[in-house]
Amino acid sequence: SQQGEEDPQALSIQEGENATMNCSYKTSINNLQWYRQNSGRGLVHLILIRSNEREKHSGRLRVTLDTSKKSSSLLITASRAADTASYFCATALIQGAQKLVFGQGTRLTINP
Amino acid sequence: DTAVSQTPKYLVTQMGNDKSIKCEQNLGHDTMYWYKQDSKKFLKIMFSYNNKELIINETVPNRFSPKSPDKAHLNLHINSLELGDSAVYFCASSLLRQYSGNTIYFGEGSWLTVV
Numbered sequence: 070s071q072q073g074e075e076d077p078q079a080l081s082i083q084e085g086e087n088a089t090m091n092c093s094y095k096t097s098i099n100n101l102q103w104y105r106q107n108s109g110r111g112l113v114h115l116i117l118i119r120s121n122e123r124e125k126h127s128g129r130l131r132v133t134l135d136t137s138k139k140s141s142s143l144l145i146t147a148s149r150a151a152d153t154a155s156y157f158c159a160t161a162l163i164q165g166a167q168k169l170v171f172g173q174g175t176r177l178t179i180n181p
Numbered sequence: 182d183t184a185v186s187q188t189p190k191y192l193v194t195q196m197g198n199d200k201s202i203k204c205e206q207n208l209g210h211d212t213m214y215w216y217k218q219d220s221k222k223f224l225k226i227m228f229s230y231n232n233k234e235l236i237i238n239e240t241v242p243n244r245f246s247p248k249s250p251d252k253a254h255l256n257l258h259i260n261s262l263e264l265g266d267s268a269v270y271f272c273a274s275s276l277l278r279q280y281s282g283n284t285i286y287f288g289e290g291s292w293l294t295v296v
Contacts, residue, residue, distance in 0.1 A: 102284070111185075111271055111287035112224075155222060161283070168237055169285055171216075171224040 073101075073158045073172030081178040088145040090175040092158030093138075099161045101134055102169065103143050106155045115143075115156075148179045184208050187272040187288040194262055195296055202257045202291045204272030212236075213255035214273040214285065215247060224271070230255050262295045269293070 076091045092101070100119045104112040118125045118134045118141065125132045131144040145152055155176050159169040187204040194200055206213060214237075215227040228247045229237035235247070244260045259266060269290045275283040 104287075109290075111273075111289045112285075113287070114284045117284065157224065159285075168226060168229065169283075170226075174222045174224075176222075 073160050073170060075156070075158055075172045075175040077175060078173070079176040079178070081180060082148060084148060084150055084179050084181050086148055088148050088152070088177055088179075090143045090156050090158075090177070092141045092143070092172055094141075094158075094160045094170075095139065096160075097163050098136075099163050101132075101141050102159045102161070103130075103132060103141075104157045104159060104171075106157065106174070108154070112157060145177075148177075150179050150181050153177060153179045185272055185274055185286050185288040187270075187291050189291060190289065191292045191294075193294045193296060196262055196264060198262050199258070199260045200262060200293070201259070202270055202272075202293070204255050204257070204288060206253055206272075206274040206286070208274055208276070208286060209253075210274040210276045210286070211252055212275050212283075213249065213252070214275075215255065215257050216271040216273060216287075218269040218271060218290070220268070228255075228257075259293075262293075264295050267293055267295045 073094045102117045103115045106112045116127045118132050129146045134141045155174040157171050157174045159171045185206045212231045214229045218224045227241045230249045232252050233249045246258045249255045271290050272288040273285045275285045
């Protein structure tokens, strides 16, 4: 079973609206990261939040982490057409070598 | 300057063939990875090497053999290709610092289609 699962699987909103994506995971983590993948491209790192942090901001991105619920959310404010992409959460487990376990992603479409 | 580059970008081949995908990173990172992304966008780690040493091998068929001639290169060789091997293969690298939180840098992917 997957460590990280994103919700919803697909999200379509109008330009200018806010987009919220959620990620749930199963086991204890060292940190959680969000990545973006444009169609036909590789993944690009967006933001990392450590297990002892609750909220983090980067530009129009806001990430929250609730370790008690084993969940995280990514909020993109004032969305733009260029934000259209798939967004993945990835969890870094505490034990062992550095390994990120990815969810299946949320496909975000921003309509102009 | 491309940080993580992999070739070829597209590869169409017949079942039973042997093929290789090459990967190079110019970031000076110690750790490199191969990930497989299936048609449902599910991304799963296959291998990880740290300074040419295999550190992660995730239950991948032994038809898949990674080779790391130096820490800047991690190639993926696949023997006896099967239809189910069709996927996008991503090479990636990171600067390994235990528990500090690594950012992984991905290549652009290699689209493999087995017919």
